[in-house]
Amino acid sequence: ETGVTQSPTHLIKTRGQQVTLRCSSQSGHNTVSWYQQALGQGPQFIFQYYREEENGRGNFPPRFSGLQFPNYSSELNVNALELDDSALYLCASSEDNTDTQYFGPGTRLTVL
Amino acid sequence: QQQVKQSPQSLIVQKGGISIINCAYENTAFDYFPWYQQFPGKGPALLIAIRPDVSEKKEGRFTISFNKSAKQFSLHIMDSQPGDSATYFCAASYLNAGNTGKLIFGQGTTLQVKP
Numbered sequence: 001e002t003g004v005t006q007s008p009t010h011l012i013k014t015r016g017q018q019v020t021l022r023c024s025s026q027s028g029h030n031t032v033s034w035y036q037q038a039l040g041q042g043p044q045f046i047f048q049y050y051r052e053e054e055n056g057r058g059n060f061p062p063r064f065s066g067l068q069f070p071n072y073s074s075e076l077n078v079n080a081l082e083l084d085d086s087a088l089y090l091c092a093s094s095e096d097n098t099d100t101q102y103f104g105p106g107t108r109l110t111v112l
Numbered sequence: 113q114q115q116v117k118q119s120p121q122s123l124i125v126q127k128g129g130i131s132i133i134n135c136a137y138e139n140t141a142f143d144y145f146p147w148y149q150q151f152p153g154k155g156p157a158l159l160i161a162i163r164p165d166v167s168e169k170k171e172g173r174f175t176i177s178f179n180k181s182a183k184q185f186s187l188h189i190m191d192s193q194p195g196d197s198a199t200y201f202c203a204a205s206y207l208n209a210g211n212t213g214k215l216i217f218g219q220g221t222t223l224q225v226k227p
Contacts, residue, residue, distance in 0.1 A: 042217030
């Protein structure tokens, strides 16, 4: 176990709705990264937060947004859901000045 | 230049055999190359990682071979077991001003180890 937890495990939404996914990092890990993993694909980097500030973003539209809180929890928000947003969403936490990222179990989002 | 290409897409190996998965990258700024193992419905779990200053790293039955000049690295699983059946991802990243870099993942290899 990595000590990184995510909620909920599964989620079903309809197109156009908004969703919030949650992640709890390991204590002391100031960096959290979010990834989207479509079925049969490798994870794709969405964005990263460091000490509550966005610290890098992948090729995802602005309707993907995030927050990081001082208690090592974070959120991924997706507005105006599209069918292609159906995927496993993963968060990963890491310590300062390290490469190693520890992944949570993911949230499976289905958009109908 | 940010891509990591992984092959094969799928692999079937007999129990006790050697599983070999290959990856290639373009960006010479990458300085961290991990391999992740993922079971269905689970998040990726770090298996083993290497930096470009060494050509090989071994942990138990898992070995990474790294060829800096060819910009290639590979995962070898010795004495493969049915419990190793999973999807394996190579990845690459570099530290960004002291902060953890974004991981660029390969497309994944589904390994099946037959009893």
